[in-house]
Amino acid sequence: MNVLVTRPDLRGEKLTELLVEQGLFAIHQPLFMVESGRELPLLPSALGRLNSADYVFAVSKNAVDFATQTLNETGFAWRSDLMYFAVGQSSANYFSAKSEQAVRYPLQSENSEGLLALPEMQLLQDKNILILRANTGREFFTEQAIHRGAKVQTLECYQRIESAENLSEKISLAKRVGVDTIIATSAEILSLLVEKTLETEQEWLFSCRILVVGERLANIAKRLGWQLERIIVSKKADNMTLLETLLTHHQS
Secondary structure, eight states: EEEEEEOOOHHHHHHHHHHHEEEOOOEESSSSSEEETTGGGGGGHHHHSSSSOEEEEEOOHHHHHHHHHHHHTTOOOOTTTTTEESSSSSHHHHHHHHSSEEEOSSSSSOSSHHTTTTTGSOOOOTTTTEEEESSSSSOOHHHHHHHTTTTEEEEEEEEEEOSSSOHHHHHHHHHHOOOEEEEEOOOHHHHHHHHSSSGHHHHHHHHEEEEHHHHHHHHHHHHHHGGGGGHHHHHHHSHHHHHHHHEEEEEE
């Protein structure tokens, strides 16, 4: 098994190292870079306007990192009278460690649907929700929260910037070194993979096993062109779960 890791930043590098430690060939080629968001200067005032017991939802560890850095640099702290949420256990633990606050998360489905199923999300009339997110991403939670009566503000904490490198050439290199398995942790990565792979190499791309997080991404991969038997689904997005899922599939 030869693996292409597309997860950006240090988490992608760490995942690649974990794979190599297990004796697998793995290369790290992020398709976009993560940079600070344009709305971060608005974060202190946005937090300050929330009422006691209002909600703050961080969509990822990147959102937590950039938000925490901004608060530290401006002399603010995470308020103790708000309720904090994340989409999964790993992100929740990370958010809790950074904010020193309790963070709630869904136990069953680590996605927007799971978050919306929490008891705290059922009665949202006039509840203020601040969502810390990227410049792009899924709108499902926002739409559903508004439908339930919440007043939602989204704040761009980080940007996904397409890599300045020649991605078509980088993906072609992955083919030439024998990559047969690709790890894609977001819909944006899946779309970029298809968009940036040369037409002459699309057959190779869809012959690769694709490891994704959750059934939603599995369905997107299928719509883009992967056959169901080529799609591997991880229940969680943290590196250890991705690693264990891939190793289990490799050994089966």
